[in-house]
Amino acid sequence: MDGPALSPALQKHADPKAAAQQEADTLTGIKADIVAEVPRLRRYALSLLRDSVAADDLVQDCLERGISRIHLFQPGTNLRAWLFTIMHNLHINAVLKARRAPPAGIRDDAAESHRSAIPASQGDGLMVRDLERALDKLSLDQKAVVLLVGVEGLSYAETAAVLEVPVGTVMSRLARGRRRG
Secondary structure (H helix, E strand, O other): OOOOOOOHHHHHHHOHHHHHHHHHHHHHHHHHHHHHHHHHHHHHHHHHHOOHHHHHHHHHHHHHHHHHOHHHOOOOOOHHHHHHHHHHHHHHHHHHHHHOOOOOOOOOHHHHHHOOOOOOOOOOOHHHHHHHHHHHOOOHHHHHHHHHHHHOOOOHHHHHHHHOOOHHHHHHHHHHHHHHO
């Protein structure tokens, strides 16, 4: 008989090497899951900014922030929503910073890349053009909801968590965005 089972907190003290290995394995798995989200993050960033260089910069900033704060992620929760929250907050902060930027002379390339969405240099067809026009009619709040729910496939609850608003607000913004677009 092995005796009573130890709680996870006590197991960590009983066998620190095994606990450290388990934690390292968990972090490795989370990092692999982060890499799997890169295409979705890039697609969302490109939809927001409509400039591939600025989108890549935003994705990189998001990944750097996420990996440097990976210890704050709680395994078992939604990694995609966590990363989209990071990206959304970085984008909003850059937009606000760009609005407060000095008028001329001093340039901040990161803020400049977020100042406004730059139209695509080439049209891939009428559907893309129509989609861009419809998205341009939306406010930033409505655009974020439409992209997260419609393009990225996040649930209303996940979108609400990303944008830090109630689910009802997500539903309302989505309905108004669909009517307007």
